[in-house]
Amino acid sequence: MLEDKSPQRTALENLGEFGLIKHLTQHFELNHESTILGIGDDAAVLDFKGKKTVVSTDLLIEGVHFDLSYMPLKHLGYKSVMVNLSDIYAMNAQATQITVSIAVSNRFPLEALEEFYAGVALACKTCHVDLIGGDTTSSTKGMLISVTAIGIAEENEIVLRKGAKPNDLLVVTGDLGGAYLGLQILEREKEVFKVNPNSQPDLEPYSYIVERQLKPEARKDMVELFEKLGVKPTSMIDISDGLSSEILHLCNESEVGCNLFEDKIPLDPTVISTAEEFKMDSTTIALSGGEDYELLFTIDQEDYPKIKANPNLTVIGHMTDKKEGAHLITRAETKIALTAQGWNSFEG
Secondary structure (H helix, E strand, O other), X not given: OOOOOOOOOXXXXXXXXXXXXXXXXXXXXXXXXXXXXXXXXXXXXXOOOOOEEEEEEEEEEEOOOEOOOOOOHHHHHHHHHHHHHHHHHOOOOEEEEEEEEEEEOOOOOHHHHHHHHHHHHHHHHHHOOEEEEEEEEEOOOOOEEEEEEEEEEOHHHOOOOXXXXXXXXXXXXXXXXHHHXXXXXXXXXXXXXXXXXXXXXXXXXXXXXXXXHHOOOOXXXXXXXXXHHOOOOOEEEEOOOOHHXXXXXXXXXXXXXXXEEHHHOOOOHHHHHHHHHOOOOHHHHHHHOOOOOOEEEEEOHXXXXXXXXXXXXXXXEEEEOHHHOEEEEOOOXXXXXXXXOOOOOOOO
16 A cells, blocks of 8 residues: 555656666765766776675565555665665675665556655665665566665674684674564554554554664664774674574574573563563564664673673673573573574565
């Protein structure tokens, strides 16, 4: 359901593919020295002068990854960029350029795509990245979005999923579970709207978690903070599929085990109260909810004094020998094996 608040509807065929791209990208400026040539030719030209390049691509599909009945197009454009940049920051790299490709059905007028690209532009400005290309085409199945993010780092600064050692501390940025509960609120209001289209939802009490779902922020600040503090994580990943899945990725790639402490998992008060409202367990939501786009990383214990006073960071556990396995230590001090129960787009 595409809400069209503007009476003006310009059909996309009026512009043609190249005219459409030119129209949607005309106000994007290039800010990076590494961007030699952006949009307008057969390909972009980049020059990173000896630094290593990191590249990540995500595909977002209407009805699988987003629902336009409650996802404003401007927010969707913003989120599409942020979820990609998050992968670049998870490598301890600086994001520099993106490409954005979209396929849309004929129910989308030009004005809808302008909204989407306004969100893309805001994300580019927020994270200081250049839009350097992309593609537009028609779709018979609603909207499809593909974003590729490019970043740079010195070779010795890149952080992989492997590299964690036994006794390393497990650290997370921000707080967890908000995005999943924000989605539950939006889904609930969608069902109410179906029954009573005149009802106006009061989302004010849930504004924090709804924003976590609709407008996530990639942790660009952490890459800058690591440099400032003189800390290089031993391994790192972004939390897109839920904390438990991401911890197990680090364990598997680094060939270590882990003890995660339930009482250390950072939860916003809104997450705790909303979980109770839905009769859900807040720990389970943090472990399995996903879409928080925080960073999960490990550091050598010697680096702990450098991070301990930082309000953005929480030590939630430590790595162990591989043979010990990955476990959650509950508040009751029982030990439960961690299982990957994160979001899976292939589950029906």
